Amino acid sequence: MLDPYKIREDFPILKRKINNHPLIYFDNAATSQKPKQVIEVIKDFYENHNANVHRAVHTLSQEASELYEKAHEEVAKFINAKGMEEIVFVRGTTEAINLVAYAWGCHDLKKGDEVIVSLMEHHSNIVPWEILSKTRGFDLKYVEVNNDGTLNYEDFENKISNKTKIVCISHVSNVSGVVNDVKKIARVAHEYSALVLVDGAQSVPHLPINAKDLDMDFLAFSGHKMLGPTGIGVLYGKREILEEMEPFQGGGEMIREVSFNPVTRRCSISWNVLPWKFEAGTPNVCGGVGLMEAVKYLRRIGMENVKAHEKMLTEYAMQCMRECKKAKIYGPKDASVKCGIIPFGVDGLSSHDVALFLDHYGVMIRSGFHCAQPLHQIFKLKSSARISFYIYNTREEIDRFIEVLKEIEQV
């Protein structure tokens, strides 16, 4: 098991007080806090190694390029990809999904095709497909969610067909914390020759991920939710699929050659090798280096330990919350199908009231729709409050949260 008290020493922000109360950070599904190791590596990069990558022969550029490439290698190891050519750095999960939608979908989807998403998706895995369906003419099908918040696999198997070209699904719901069986979904999708894109924003930071074993074709995730800086994220894609795809954006870095033909008076262009073919322009070099340090930090702890710690916290919090009179947990009551996220409401109060009350006591939680409005509509919820855990959270923090929650119930 990991030691959250020892881990907390690495997170300077956790020493802060908010409204004269010790900070309790339970909004980890939105973004994680950063350990000093990540903060220091970012500072060191700008103080000692900053230069553009893959462009110059000077020493600094070589150092920056090596660090940036090493960052891709570390991320590849972290999710057990075949190699760094399968790891494209992007701004975050949203950009990763948009990359697939535009670079793959714009060329491979047409009228008569179908794309499957689910009703538990974050807006970032709905909106790009809705936008694209209007120009490409394909049909978008939504897999239903059961009353307990789990995915309706029967409905998925009913909706998939030979027309389905891609299945886009969250690994872990950012609202309910439900863990979807993406290995099973990939197996079924591949029987119909459909691709599978997994939104791993809420799974990669919290669960051991083996991209080869899960057999997903694409996996999108964000660095800032896993101890890394904002503005850096990852699109994992199977090499053979990425090689077949057209580039997402054009510019420097992503080309091998741009040759002007004086006869046709046009340029012929050849693409760079993977993953650079999908990283047009000067990349977020420092973000990549920060993400590498975050990944190293998580590997030192061990992702099985991260998972076990969050499971313990989730079970404990759900057990304590059940003792509250007016607080109601939404979604599955069984913590074993979940991953570190608990949505809830308090009778007679809006989620924003609950969040503002907790904020008074230094407890940071999320309120609203969490960018997943369709799921709230299905459950007829005006909004929800959400707590979400990470490696530095403790049972004592949950005890304090429950104390405040009981006070809220008096309102």
Add this chain to the structure above:
Amino acid sequence: MVSIEDYVARIEETCGEERDFIVIFKYDKKEEAIAKILKKAKIEKSISAIIFELAFKDVSFRLYGTGKAIFRNLKDKGELQKVLIDLLL
């Protein structure tokens, strides 16, 4: 010339059927803003000086001791601004 921008740092408009407005007062002006609001609005209920349930003209709202307020059932941001002008200026 004093304006509501002197007191208000940000206004968040929530999504969904019930479009609440969350007003966040400037940190160094929040005590002054709270005092002005409490002077003008009627206190319906107060909980340990953390939350005040208030009524002002036809508008009900909640004010938090941390310097935030939630306004509900307002037509739009324009109506909110009128209420804030009446409360703060």
